[in-house]
Amino acid sequence: MTTTDIPRPVDKGPGRPASGKRSRGAATGGLRQAISATTLLWVLACLYGLPVLWFILSSLKPASDLFSYPLTLVPHNPTFSGYLTAWRSANFGQYFINTATVCVITTILTVGASCCTGYALAKYDNKWLKVFFVCILATTMLPGEVMLAPEFLVARNLGLFNSFAGIILPAVLTATGCFMFRQFFLTVPDELVEAARIDGARELSIFLRIMVPLSRPIMLTLAILSFQWRWNDYIWPLLMLNDPNKFTVQIGIQSIVGAQNINWSVLLGASVISMIPLIAIFLVFQRYVMGADINAGLKD
Known part of the structure; x- marks a missing residue:
């Protein structure tokens, strides 16, 4: 009579983490890297976009408000007179x-x-x-x-x-x-x-x-x-x-x-x-x- 040895599952040692834990850890690390990269890109976008935004909003200000102190980002009385004068002149x-x-x-x-x-x-x-x-x-x-x-x-x-x-x-x-x-x-x-x-x-x-x-x-x-x-x-x-x-x-x-x-x-x-x-x-x-x-x- 022939007997077949059935291999037993290898017991996980105390220092060997489960595969599920490894996959969850890798996913968490990838998510953190993605969030940090996205945050950095948003910071750079704000740094580059703020001067452009200031430039566009300043074009809506009257000439008397451009150098008024304190400086303001949003015009109090927006006007398109600069655009119209530029197009006509x-x-x-x-x-x-x-x-x-x-x-x-x-x-x-x-x-x-x-x-x-x-x-x-x-x-x-x-x-x-x-x-x-x-x-x-x-x-x-x-x-x-x-x-x-x-x-x-x-x-x-x-x-x-x-x-x-x-x-x-x-x-x-x-x-x-x-x-x-x-x-x-x-x-x-x-x-x-x-x-x-x-x-x-x-x-x-x-x-x-x-x-x-x-x-x-x-x-x-x-x-x-x-x-x-x-x-x-x-x-x-x-x-x-x-x-x-x-x-x-x-x-x-x-x-x-x-x-x-x-x-x-x-x-x-x-x-x-x-x-x-x-x-x-x-x-x-x-x-x-x-x-x-x-x-x-x-x-x-």
Whole structure:
């Protein structure tokens, strides 16, 4: 007669906690970390948001209340006179059209050029491409003010002075955009590209049908940044434009500042008006800026 030994359960020692206690302890620790991180983010948000809130609320104050003591955050008698005066005193309608035209065209060209450049730098093994990438990164070490004089001379000699093309073309290729796309395309598995080549896809088809759809989050992120950069740009349009009908929003805001005095209520109202398109663009497109599943076309 054969007997089978049935293993007995191992007794828990006094120093060995139960698995349920360990899981509850881990969950409690994770919850504490999440709460501490959330608290820190809320503190940082308040620190960054308080000056913006003060700025917006100050634009609703009459000019006589802006420097009254003691300072108050909430206006006692809110008024939109600063907004109305700013809109009437400056040709903001034309400024908005000019700035929007420059921003949209520049953003489209910047995203397209950066996407092509980043793909070539990431997926083609060539030593000269690596040297070219180092030269692109080297431009980030130079202050923008150093490049103003040579860029202005080149644009003027090309006949681009006092034209929108003179503002758009020098801003198309950015080191930040090329770096963002290159780093993203490096994370795309090479097997995905090789599989497309085995199936007979050409290089242009691989780029347009595979790489461009995968890089949509980076494209939208760079588009938001590029639109913001061009909308807030002041020095370069000031150098390139001398026709008031071609001025951008930032130059229009500067024209409100008088030689002897500054109407702060009007200046704050104009500044808040200039912020509205940027806020709208960010709110509309922020939900599209998310991670892409770059392994969707691969088998495990």
